[in-house]
Amino acid sequence: MAKTFDLVAETAEGAQELQPRQLTSGVEALRERGAVLRIANLPESVEEIATEDETMIINMGPQHPSTHGVLRLMLELDGETVLRSKPIIGYLHTGMEKTGEDLTYLQGTTNTTRMDYLAPLFNELVFALAAEKLLEVDIPERATWIRMLVTELNRISSHFTFLATNGMDLGASTMMIFGFREREALLAFFEKCSGLRMNNNYIRVGGVAADLPDGWRDDVLFLMDDLPERLIDYDTLFTGQTIWQERSQGVGVLTADEAIALGATGPMLRATGVPWDLRRTMPYMFYDQVEFDVVVGTYGDTFDRYAIRVNEIRESIKIVRQILERMPKGDYRVQDKKVTPPPRARIDESMEALIHHFKLFTEGFKVPEGEVYVPIESPRGELGCYMVSDGTAKPYRMHIRAPSFVNLQALPHLMRGGLVADAVAVISSVDPVLGEVDR
Amino acid sequence: MADEQELVHGAPVSESHGQRCVHPDRDQYLAVIGALRDEDELRMCVDVTACDYLMNPLRVLPDGVTPERFEVVVNLLSLKHQSRLRVRVQVPESDPTLPSLYELFPGTEAMEREVFDLFGIAFTGHPDLTRILMPDDWEGHPLRKDYGIGRIPVQFKEAR
Numbered sequence: 001m002a003k004t005f006d007l008v009a010e011t012a013e014g015a016q017e018l019q020p021r022q023l024t025s026g027v028e029a030l031r032e033r034g035a036v037l038r039i040a041n042l043p044e045s046v047e048e049i050a051t052e053d054e055t056m057i058i059n060m061g062p063q064h065p066s067t068h069g070v071l072r073l074m075l076e077l078d079g080e081t082v083l084r085s086k087p088i089i090g091y092l093h094t095g096m097e098k099t100g101e102d103l104t105y106l107q108g109t110t111n112t113t114r115m116d117y118l119a120p121l122f123n124e125l126v127f128a129l130a131a132e133k134l135l136e137v138d139i140p141e142r143a144t145w146i147r148m149l150v151t152e153l154n155r156i157s158s159h160f161t162f163l164a165t166n167g168m169d170l171g172a173s174t175m176m177i178f179g180f181r182e183r184e185a186l187l188a189f190f191e192k193c194s195g196l197r198m199n200n201n202y203i204r205v206g207g208v209a210a211d212l213p214d215g216w217r218d219d220v221l222f223l224m225d226d227l228p229e230r231l232i233d234y235d236t237l238f239t240g241q242t243i244w245q246e247r248s249q250g251v252g253v254l255t256a257d258e259a260i261a262l263g264a265t266g267p268m269l270r271a272t273g274v275p276w277d278l279r280r281t282m283p284y285m286f287y288d289q290v291e292f293d294v295v296v297g298t299y300g301d302t303f304d305r306y307a308i309r310v311n312e313i314r315e316s317i318k319i320v321r322q323i324l325e326r327m328p329k330g331d332y333r334v335q336d337k338k339v340t341p342p343p344r345a346r347i348d349e350s351m352e353a354l355i356h357h358f359k360l361f362t363e364g365f366k367v368p369e370g371e372v373y374v375p376i377e378s379p380r381g382e383l384g385c386y387m388v389s390d391g392t393a394k395p396y397r398m399h400i401r402a403p404s405f406v407n408l409q410a411l412p413h414l415m416r417g418g419l420v421a422d423a424v425a426v427i428s429s430v431d432p433v434l435g436e437v438d439r
Numbered sequence: 440m441a442d443e444q445e446l447v448h449g450a451p452v453s454e455s456h457g458q459r460c461v462h463p464d465r466d467q468y469l470a471v472i473g474a475l476r477d478e479d480e481l482r483m484c485v486d487v488t489a490c491d492y493l494m495n496p497l498r499v500l501p502d503g504v505t506p507e508r509f510e511v512v513v514n515l516l517s518l519k520h521q522s523r524l525r526v527r528v529q530v531p532e533s534d535p536t537l538p539s540l541y542e543l544f545p546g547t548e549a550m551e552r553e554v555f556d557l558f559g560i561a562f563t564g565h566p567d568l569t570r571i572l573m574p575d576d577w578e579g580h581p582l583r584k585d586y587g588i589g590r591i592p593v594q595f596k597e598a599r
Contacts, residue, residue, distance in 0.1 A: 014575030090572040097557075098581055102588055133456050260483050260518065263546030274518065281521050369498070372456050373514055373525060375485070386488055386512060390495045401486040401514070409549040438572060 018074035018086040021052050055083060062091050066169045066424045069434030073411070075423065082415045082423055087408055092438035100398035104364030105131050105205050108395065112385075113199045115400060116436035118161050121154040121190075122378040123400070123436075124203035129284070130374040130385040131205040131395075134367045137339060142330040143207035144285050149220070149323045150193065150202060152316045156227070157186035158379040159309045159316075162431045163234065166306055169428035170247050174237060182230055189219050206340050207333025220324060224317050234310060248303040252414035252426035255300060262413070263406045266381025267312070268430065271297035271304040278377035290322045302429040309431075312379075339365050364393035380404050380431055400439060404432040448474040451501040460525040462504045468528050469538045472513065476543055481515035481524055484544035487551055488512050489530075489558045493584040508532035509560055513540070530560055539565040557582040 061072035070091035076084040100111050112127045113120040125147060132139060160183040167175020187197040192213045194202035202209050238244045254264070256272040269276055277294040279287040295311040297304030333340050341360045342353035369391040375384040381403030388397040407430050414426045445452045448471045450463035463471040475481045489511045492498060500506055507529035515524045530537055539562035540547040551562045552571040559580035562568060570577060579586050 015569040016571065016575050090570075090574070093572040095581055098588060136456075261545050263484055263544065263550075265485075276518055281518075282523075370455055371490075373458060373486075373512075373523070375523075382485060384486055384514070386486065386514070388490055390498075396495055397490045399486075399488045401488070405549065405553075406546060409546060 013088055016088055016090075018057055018076065018084065018088075020057075054078060060423070062088075066427060067434075068165065068427065068432055071408070071427070071432060071434055071437070073423070073427070075415075075420070077420065080419045080421075082418055082420060085412045085415045085423070087411050089405075089408070089434070089437050092434050094439070096439045097397075097399055100395060102394065104393045105367060105395065106360065106364050108398065109204055110199075110201050112398075112400065113201050114435065115402065115439055116378065116380070116383070116404070116433045117198060118433050119154050119158040119379050120199050121151050121203055122376060122383055124201065125151055126374055126376050126378075126383050126385040126400070127387075127398075128203050128205045129376065130372055130387040131367060133372045133374055134370050134387060134389050135205070135339065135365075136368070137206065137334050137336055139207055139334055140331040141328050143332050143334070145323055145327050146208050146212060146332060147203055148285055148287070148290075149212075149320060149327070150190070150200075150208075152319050152323070153186055153189065153220070153223075155379045156313050156316045156320075157183045157190075159313050160186070162309050162379075163306070166428045166431075167238065169424050170244070172238065172244065175234075178230070178234065178237075182227065185223060185226070189216075189223065192216070192219065204333070206336065207331070211332045217324060220320060224320055224324075227317060228314070231310065231313060239307060239310065245303060248306060248425060248429075249301055250299070251302040251418060251422045252429060253299060253301045254410060254414060258413060259300070259410070262410045264381070264410050266377070266379070266403050266407070267305050267308045268381065268407050268410065270295060270308055272300035273298055278375060278382060282375070284374075284376060286326075289326070290319050292316075292319050302425050305429040305431075309379075366391060366393050367395075375401070378403055380433065380436075381407060400436075402436040402439060404430075404434075405437045405439075408432050408437055447471070448478075451503055453499075453501045458523065458525060460527050462501055462527050462529075464504075465528060465530065465537060468526075469540075469543075472515070472526060472540060473543055475515055475524060475526070479517065479524070480519050481517045481522075483516040483518060484513060484540060484547050484550075485516045485523075486512075486514040487540065487547050487554060489554045489560055489582075491558060491582065491584045505529060509535055509558060511537055511554065511560060535560045536563055537561075538563050541565055556580070559583065 055076050055078045057074055057076050059074055061067040062070040072088040074086050074088060075082050096111055096115060100108055103111055109124040109127050112123040115123045160179045164176045164179020190200055191197050194200040194209060254272055256274050259269045259272045273296050275294045275296050280294050292315045295308045295315060297308055337356055341357050346353040347357055367389045369389055371388040373384055373386045375382050383403055384401030386399040387395050390396040415423045447461050450461045450467055450471050453460045461471065489509055491509055493508055496506055498506065509530040511528050511530055513526040537560060539551055541564060549571060551565055554560050555562060555568055556570040556572050557580055
């Protein structure tokens with residue numbers, strides 16, 4: 001007997017969904033009218049545009065090609081115009097914060113690197129920085145410069161992926177091919193460093209997993225000479241092109257006040273004209289020693305968010321060139337035997353080294369009691385790690401403040417009054433990574 | 440330092456690794472955060488999260504703060520002064536509720552939903568307090584410490 005499926009019941013998320021208007025409560029209705037955020041130029045109520053029997057609520061996603069993973073949007077449409085919308089997330093939730101409480105600090109980076117899978121090194125970095133702050137160890141200079149080098153390269157590769165998908169969503173499939181081509185060259189370098197293209201687990205607590213491979217300088221120099229030329233193609237094909245401009249300018253506008261009220265960070269906030277980049281405003285690692293410009297936009301629309309990322313690639317190339325000049329010699333991880341495993345060769349000749357090695361990989365190292373919040377600037381915005389230690393070898397609580405998770409909540413404001421086709425452009429310009437949203 | 444405890448808007452302050460934390464009680468919570476936003480210009484609420492101290496009740500807290508099972512942690516940021524401040528408020532197990540920050544910072548909507556979903560702390564005045572990451576019919580709140588983590592059944596466990 002053929003089994004019949006109740007499709008509505010199969011996909012229902014109950015109260016999480018966008019509800020009919022009469023079921024939305026007072027404050028929620030105020031939010032939809034923009035009363036809490038004080039959005040200008042909005043009609044008093046969606047009722048004025050269309051009554052409920054003229055509109056329909058439709059689903060976009062979770063399996064929609066432009067939702068960047070498994071984002072589900074419910075849209076109330078009046079013809080082609082979006083009146084209300086609500087992102088429904090959680091389809092990729094795998095409980096990584098809970099898992100993190102059961103992994104040692106050595107294993108923790110393996111877990112966090114899988115959150116934002118387009119910028120895995122940033123997740124490892126924020127975890128490592130938080131644990132090091134609790135441990136109060138000083139990282140060798142070379143390790144910090146290596147960390148800066150790989151994360152800046154990762155920022156470039158993440159922004160190229162954004163350019164690829166953003167182009168694809170707006171119908172420019174050349175951009176898709178271009179973006180992934182450039183990204184692949186950078187991933188090949190990560191593969192040389194860490195053995196893995198993605199989810200590298202390269203940055204560990206106490207330093208990095210291994211020193212840079214032989215010939216790394218030539219590889220990076222080749223990339224840094226090659227990429228600016230490629231970027232000129234992007235400008236010719238997209239930035240200065242009328243179709244691209246008309247498609248993205250004035251779409252999904254966010255003002256600075258709205259962005260700050262919503263907690264949006266990264267290119268979302270900078271597109272509104274706020275020069276807020278943690279690398280510059282609250283420097284960490286050695287970002288106060290390198291020269292770069294913070295790229296800001298003016299109109300806060302989809303085009304600005306695109307242009308900011310293109311130019312941030314150029315700034316990152318600038319930073320990488322300075323790192324190449326500054327890279328010192330020395331240790332790539334801290335020489336604290338309680339944190340760092342001994343080198344492989346020492347294990348053969350020293351009993352102590354063998355014991356340390358065994359203890360570190362079975363028990364892990366203990367981290368003093370305390371709690372700490374460490375923010376860094378990831379390609380998507382402020383990536384934070386709130387870590388609580390109870391003095392054992394595993395974090396008592398490990399929370400990642402994911403920039404995509406917060407930025408995504410601006411979607412209903414960005415989409416309001418726009419067209420369905422613009423909704424696709426808006427999702428894309430926020431650059432959400434659902435692995436990080438859902439964790 | 441003087442014997443007198445430092446207070447910010449009537450709430451005790453502690454320091455952890457160079458980062459300042461304010462510990463208001465539940466009644467002060469909204470007023471303290473409102474004052475921090477308006478007077479100290481901490482205009483952005485970066486993060487709302489929580490921690491379940493069921494297994495670790497003896498943590499260090501400033502005088503006058505009674506440790507409770509849950510602690511809600513709010514991270515505030517001032518773009519103007521380039522400074523951060525953390526607000527840690529104790530929430531008892533018997534009545535896990537807290538006023539919502541939605542009216543002060545509309546961006547906390549999703550974060551409070553996440554805390555509600557994973558810790559079961561209800562935020563009064565929140566416009567849409569539903570689960571956000573877990574399915575709607577899920578039972579329990581996974582990040583609580585008494586919520587078991589899953590295990591993969593081991594085969595041949597009885598074999599010697």
